[in-house]
Amino acid sequence: LHGSQGCTSFGLVLFVRHFREMIPMQTTAMNEVTTILGGMENIEQAVMNIWERAKPAIIGLASTGLTETKGDDVDAYIKLIRAKHPEIAEMDIIYASTPDYVGAFQDGWSKAVVSIVREMAVECSVKTMDRINVLPGSHLTPADIWEIREIIESFGLTPVFIPDISGSLDGHIPEDFTPTTLGGTTRQELRTMGAARATIAIGQQMHAAAIELEMKTGVPYIMFDSLTGLANNDAFLKYLADLSGKPVPMKYRRLRSQLQDAMLDAHFFTGGKKVAIGAEPDLLWALGSLLSDMGCEITAAVTTTQSPILEKLNTPEVLIGDLEDLENRAKNCDLLITHSHGRQMAHRLHIPFLRYGIPTFDRLGAAHKLTVGYRGTRDLVFELGNTFLAHEHEVTPATWLNTEIPSTPDSEEVSASCGSGSCGCSSSAEITIPQTVTL
Numbered sequence: 001l002h003g004s005q006g007c008t009s010f011g012l013v014l015f016v017r018h019f020r021e022m023i024p025m026q027t028t029a030m031n032e033v034t035t036i037l038g039g040m041e042n043i044e045q046a047v048m049n050i051w052e053r054a055k056p057a058i059i060g061l062a063s064t065g066l067t068e069t070k071g072d073d074v075d076a077y078i079k080l081i082r083a084k085h086p087e088i089a090e091m092d093i094i095y096a097s098t099p100d101y102v103g104a105f106q107d108g109w110s111k112a113v114v115s116i117v118r119e120m121a122v123e124c125s126v127k128t129m130d131r132i133n134v135l136p137g138s139h140l141t142p143a144d145i146w147e148i149r150e151i152i153e154s155f156g157l158t159p160v161f162i163p164d165i166s167g168s169l170d171g172h173i174p175e176d177f178t179p180t181t182l183g184g185t186t187r188q189e190l191r192t193m194g195a196a197r198a199t200i201a202i203g204q205q206m207h208a209a210a211i212e213l214e215m216k217t218g219v220p221y222i223m224f225d226s227l228t229g230l231a232n233n234d235a236f237l238k239y240l241a242d243l244s245g246k247p248v249p250m251k252y253r254r255l256r257s258q259l260q261d262a263m264l265d266a267h268f269f270t271g272g273k274k275v276a277i278g279a280e281p282d283l284l285w286a287l288g289s290l291l292s293d294m295g296c297e298i299t300a301a302v303t304t305t306q307s308p309i310l311e312k313l314n315t316p317e318v319l320i321g322d323l324e325d326l327e328n329r330a331k332n333c334d335l336l337i338t339h340s341h342g343r344q345m346a347h348r349l350h351i352p353f354l355r356y357g358i359p360t361f362d363r364l365g366a367a368h369k370l371t372v373g374y375r376g377t378r379d380l381v382f383e384l385g386n387t388f389l390a391h392e393h394e395v396t397p398a399t400w401l402n403t404e405i406p407s408t409p410d411s412e413e414v415s416a417s418c419g420s421g422s423c424g425c426s427s428s429a430e431i432t433i434p435q436t437v438t439l
Contacts, residue, residue: 003064137203266385271295300329
C-alpha cells in the first residue's frame, strides 16, 4: 500500500483476522515530510526492496487516502522508476487508485481488477475454444470460487479466474515458506485473457472490468448478478450447456432437486420473518433476493456504496450508511445478518445473528463458507431455517399446562361415586371439575 505504516497495518490485520492466513502486504511508509514533498522515493525503495528479496512476477500497488489527498502521480512515478531500474523490466507493476474516502470495499476490488485487465490483457489472434475468463466479485469466498470452477469444468470448459483467491486463501498448509502469494492466476494466464472464448462476470461490481476486457481483447462477456438462488443457477447452467454443447450433468440435476426440497422444508420457518441485512451491495443482493424467495421480509437493508443492483431488491428502502443506521432499523426484526462487528448489536436487540461478509473474525472457516450453486444455496437455506427454528418458542410442561387449577364460579358439581358405595367409595363423594382449563 502506498501510504503510512498505520494504513497498511489496519488492512493487514483485517485480512489476517478474517482469513487466518499470511498476507504478503508491504508499505511505502509515508511520513509527514514525504507526504508533503511527494512519495516517489518511498515507492522506489519499496519496489526495489521487494524485487531484491522476492523477485515477484507482479507487484500490486494501491493508494490510500493519505497519498491521494496529496495528489501523488503514481503512474508517472512508476515510469520514472522503470527508466531508472532496467533490471525490473520483466516485472509487472499494477497500480490501482483506491482512496478510502471514496466508495467501499467492492469499489476498490473493482478498480483493482480493471487495473489488472488494463495492464495485462492483450488481444490474441488464436482463440482457445474451451477457455473461459471468470471475473469473481469480492463477495465470493475461496469456497465459492472452488464451487464455480467445479461447475464450469464439469461442462468440459477451462475457467481462469481473475483474480483467483481460491488457491491462496483457502486455508491450506504450504510445503515451503514463500514471501509472495500462494497459488492464484499466473502472469501467462493474465497475458492470454484475450484467447478466451467468453468472459463470465459475477456481481455488478465486475461490470466495469468485463467491459474493459471486451474493449481490449474483443472477448464477449455475460453478467450474472448472483449465483445464489434457484433461478440464478438455472440460468448459469443453461448458459454453460449452450456454450459447451453438453447437457447438464446428472449430479447438478440431483442437487437442484435437493435445493427444491430444502426450500420446501425451510419455508415453514422462514415465511413472514423480518430480516435486517448490512452488507456490500452484491452480497446484500445475493442474500436479500434469496430471503425474499423464502418468504422473508427485508425490513432493514443498509449497504456501503451505490450500485444499480440495489434497485432490484425487494425492500422499501436501501440506505447507504453504517452499523448505527442498521441498528436503528433492525428493532423488532427476527434475524440480523452482517459481519462480525454486528455481534454487539444483535446482543442489544436480543435477536439471532448470522455472520456474512468481511471481516468475520470471531468464527472459524470464513473462507470455506459456500453460498453459490445449488449446493451452496441449499446449505444457506438450511442455515437460515435452522437459525429460525432454534429460536422458536418451545413448548414445555411448564408452559403448556397450568398445574394450579383454581375453583371458579363456572365449575359444576359432578358425582364421583359409583352410586351405591359397593366399591368402597362414599356414595356422597363429589369432586369439582372446572369447565375451563388454562393452557
